Amino acid sequence: MPSIHDLETPAVLIDLDRLEANVVRMAARAREAGVALRPHAKTHKVPEIGWMQMRAGAVGLSLAKTSEAEVFARHGFPDLFVAYPVVSPSKADRLMALSRRVRLCVGVDSIEGAEVLAAAAVRSGQTLRVSLKVDSGFHRVGVDPKDAVSVGSRVAALKGLSLTSVFTHAGQAYHRADPKDIERDNEDEAKIVVAAALGLRQAGVPIETVSVGSTPTSRFGFAHKGVTEARPGNYVYLDRTQAGLGTCSFDECAMSILATVVSVSGSDRAVLDSGSKTLALDMLRPKPDGYGLIVGSTSRLSALSEEHGIVAVDPGDVFKVGERVRVLPNHACVVSNLHDRVYGVRGDRIETVFEVAARGCVD
Amino acid sequence: MPSIHDLETPAVLIDLDRLEANVVRMAARAREAGVALRPHAKTHKVPEIGWMQMRAGAVGLSLAKTSEAEVFARHGFPDLFVAYPVVSPSKADRLMALSRRVRLCVGVDSIEGAEVLAAAAVRSGQTLRVSLKVDSGFHRVGVDPKDAVSVGSRVAALKGLSLTSVFTHAGQAYHRADPKDIERDNEDEAKIVVAAALGLRQAGVPIETVSVGSTPTSRFGFAHKGVTEARPGNYVYLDRTQAGLGTCSFDECAMSILATVVSVSGSDRAVLDSGSKTLALDMLRPKPDGYGLIVGSTSRLSALSEEHGIVAVDPGDVFKVGERVRVLPNHACVVSNLHDRVYGVRGDRIETVFEVAARGCVD
Numbered sequence: 022m023p024s025i026h027d028l029e030t031p032a033v034l035i036d037l038d039r040l041e042a043n044v045v046r047m048a049a050r051a052r053e054a055g056v057a058l059r060p061h062a063k064t065h066k067v068p069e070i071g072w073m074q075m076r077a078g079a080v081g082l083s084l085a086k087t088s089e090a091e092v093f094a095r096h097g098f099p100d101l102f103v104a105y106p107v108v109s110p111s112k113a114d115r116l117m118a119l120s121r122r123v124r125l126c127v128g129v130d131s132i133e134g135a136e137v138l139a140a141a142a143v144r145s146g147q148t149l150r151v152s153l154k155v156d157s158g159f160h161r162v163g164v165d166p167k168d169a170v171s172v173g174s175r176v177a178a179l180k181g182l183s184l185t186s187v188f189t190h191a192g193q194a195y196h197r198a199d200p201k202d203i204e205r206d207n208e209d210e211a212k213i214v215v216a217a218a219l220g221l222r223q224a225g226v227p228i229e230t231v232s233v234g235s236t237p238t239s240r241f242g243f244a245h246k247g248v249t250e251a252r253p254g255n256y257v258y259l260d261r262t263q264a265g266l267g268t269c270s271f272d273e274c275a276m277s278i279l280a281t282v283v284s285v286s287g288s289d290r291a292v293l294d295s296g297s298k299t300l301a302l303d304m305l306r307p308k309p310d311g312y313g314l315i316v317g318s319t320s321r322l323s324a325l326s327e328e329h330g331i332v333a334v335d336p337g338d339v340f341k342v343g344e345r346v347r348v349l350p351n352h353a354c355v356v357s358n359l360h361d362r363v364y365g366v367r368g369d370r371i372e373t374v375f376e377v378a379a380r381g382c383v384d
Numbered sequence: 385m386p387s388i389h390d391l392e393t394p395a396v397l398i399d400l401d402r403l404e405a406n407v408v409r410m411a412a413r414a415r416e417a418g419v420a421l422r423p424h425a426k427t428h429k430v431p432e433i434g435w436m437q438m439r440a441g442a443v444g445l446s447l448a449k450t451s452e453a454e455v456f457a458r459h460g461f462p463d464l465f466v467a468y469p470v471v472s473p474s475k476a477d478r479l480m481a482l483s484r485r486v487r488l489c490v491g492v493d494s495i496e497g498a499e500v501l502a503a504a505a506v507r508s509g510q511t512l513r514v515s516l517k518v519d520s521g522f523h524r525v526g527v528d529p530k531d532a533v534s535v536g537s538r539v540a541a542l543k544g545l546s547l548t549s550v551f552t553h554a555g556q557a558y559h560r561a562d563p564k565d566i567e568r569d570n571e572d573e574a575k576i577v578v579a580a581a582l583g584l585r586q587a588g589v590p591i592e593t594v595s596v597g598s599t600p601t602s603r604f605g606f607a608h609k610g611v612t613e614a615r616p617g618n619y620v621y622l623d624r625t626q627a628g629l630g631t632c633s634f635d636e637c638a639m640s641i642l643a644t645v646v647s648v649s650g651s652d653r654a655v656l657d658s659g660s661k662t663l664a665l666d667m668l669r670p671k672p673d674g675y676g677l678i679v680g681s682t683s684r685l686s687a688l689s690e691e692h693g694i695v696a697v698d699p700g701d702v703f704k705v706g707e708r709v710r711v712l713p714n715h716a717c718v719v720s721n722l723h724d725r726v727y728g729v730r731g732d733r734i735e736t737v738f739e740v741a742a743r744g745c746v747d
Contacts, residue, residue: 029472029474029475029747030472030747031747032747063690085690085691086691105691106646106647106655106705108644108646108705108706109392109393109644111392112392130649131647131648131649133704133705133706134646134647134705134706137706156649160649160650160653161647161649161689161692161694162646162647162649162655162692163647163649164649165649281471281472282471283468283469283470283471283497283525284469284493284494284497284524284526285494286493286494286519286523286524286525286526286527286528287523287528290523292524292525294747295746297664297666297718298718298721298744298746299746301660301664301665302664302665302666303660303665304665326524326555327426327448327717327718327721328426328448328449328746329525331524341496342469342471342494342496343471343472343496343497343500354690355660355690358661358690358722359721359744359746360744381723381724383658383661383662383691383722383723384392384393384394384395384657
């Protein structure tokens with residue numbers, strides 16, 4: 022069995038024991054709350070890990086981009102949700118081609134976007150299931166809750182579309198320093214999307230699926246009356262940000278980056294062969310504090326250039342040229358997107374290599 | 385001829401007129417100064433663009449990682465410089481394999497790293513050309529100038545290595561608000577590395593190549609006595625940061641991202657389908673100001689999540705769902721690393737597609 026000591030660095034390691042535990046834990050949480058689990062696959066972008074989630078009880082996967090859905094459909098996944106507003110005719114046509122092969126649902130948050138999807142559905146002679154995104158406080162995409170019934174009713178009336186779902190994402194939870202605020206986000210996320218579903222049903226739109234989802238809010242469970250589905254993503258790997266938010270302990274984080282010290286040209290710094298091309302520049306949340314933690318040390322990466330990770334060396338820490346270290350990344354999802362493959366390990370043994378099949382799917 | 389209107393978004397566009405002008409301009413600047421040009425290919429990672437640089441007179445290319453050099457060697461480039469400290473035996477062996485096929489030189493900034501390279505050279509029965517990196521004020525990697533002669537002499541004495549070059553990179557220029565400071569960096573860069581070369585020659589080490597290089601400092605030319613080579617990289621594309629530093633005008637920037645407005649859910653914001661997976665989170669330098677500029681508008685990207693670019697809409701600007709815009713990125717090099725291909729365009733016509741052959745080469 023090959024060992025991580027045989028790997029060139031930088032290399033992305035996935036602790037399989039932790040990954041498996043994370044997959045099982047979230048599946049149990051959803052089952053106990055009586056909601057369907059539809060994990061967002063953006064975190065791993067790996068079909069094999071998607072199948073682990075399905076075997077643990079997921080009903081299907083969530084994705085952002087059309088091209089990601091195409092990759093997962095090619096790998097046999099039967100039920101996909103594109104949780105992103107698709108507004109261009111060519112992408113809508115691609116989605117209609119996809120919907121011949123998989124059970125598909127697509128996000129909408131505007132009439133203009135819905136009209137594009139409807140036209141493609143009519144062109145293809147199919148009906149497309151769509152889900153209305155409602156803003157539960159993140160203020161990124163999603164209709165204002167007060168407009169949910171009016172926009173949803175107009176979407177539902179479009180020939181070619183079937184509006185049977187509403188969804189939201191409380192991304193604001195990533196910016197909370199106080200767990201009480203995340204608990205409130207968890208409640209808001211549910212309350213707002215359930216209210217939208219009720220309003221739409223009263224207006225005659227037969228909403229079946231009421232979907233919430235973010236890993237930080239999932240810590241407070243899914244047991245809200247009216248919620249039927251959850252879409253957390255990051256939970257498979259977890260990361261330094263989730264630990265900072267209180268979602269998990271460091272010991273639950275499954276992803277680390279094996280890196281080599283390439284230069285120690287000043288006594289207060291060491292340089293790793295892992296810069297922003299390996300770790301990305303995502304800041305630690307809720308409070309910025311460097312770009313990754315050196316495992317087993319209090320030193321952290323204070324700056325990244327593309328190929329250089331600058332370690333601000335804590336007094337007492339010593340780094341030597343050629344030495345290997347492990348870095349806990351701030352944000353696991355973006356690391357996945359930077360690497361063609363990641364290594365599944367138990368201890369130092371490499372048990373499997375995962376191709377990151379949906380890496381780089383931007384469109 | 386296909387048009388950019390046929391492309392799915394996001395898509396990376398390279399304005400070929402500007403690219404060609406940028407390649408020719410830097411080549412002329414080097415020629416006039418009487419220095420060899422060895423562009424850093426990290427900016428484009430595209431063999432065809434490397435060949436454009438060679439045809440314009442470059443003597444070879446610079447690269448950071450061993451795997452990048454392997455890609456460019458596979459594409460026939462005869463003369464490569466790995467401008468990065470290589471410190472692991474397995475990479476050193478890969479470099480020795482490469483040096484059978486191309487004229488190779490490799491950076492060193494420590495005795496420990498040099499010993500690893502020397503051992504690999506002896507194992508392979510070859511002599512490896514190495515270049516000593518000297519810190520000219522960036523304080524990232526590179527030996528302190530006062531240690532250049534002592535470290536260089538020890539490196540030169542190692543069996544298997546031939547130290548015939550010194551190099552530096554004044555990356556601190558990226559943080560300067562005042563052009564006068566960049567002009568001083570340009571002088572320091574030359575002065576420090578020339579002094580190291582003279583010191584080493586006096587110590588009996590036959591330094592031939594004295595290499596400087598950064599795009600911001602290159603604006604002030606290479607006409608320093610003793611400098612023999614320059615390694616700018618970003619100049620082929622340029623970007624919003626270079627414009628901010630005064631290196632170029634916006635009209636010289638060759639790279640833009642074609643993006644679509646996917647949501648306008650608030651009157652003060654619009655959301656593009658281009659987030660950090662497309663543009664990266666590199667801050668504008670020398671002064672942070674969002675994550676990219678909308679071409680033909682004063683509005684800028686105020687925040688990015690992975691698949692969402694949040695436009696802070698200036699009063700008077702209007703963005704409509706489905707509308708396409710072009711984004712001028714903060715940092716071109718990192719955009720290259722996020723995309724499998726980029727489109728070479730003249731006006732709206734797509735003239736060629738460049739595969740980003742050395743994308744994702746982290747090791």
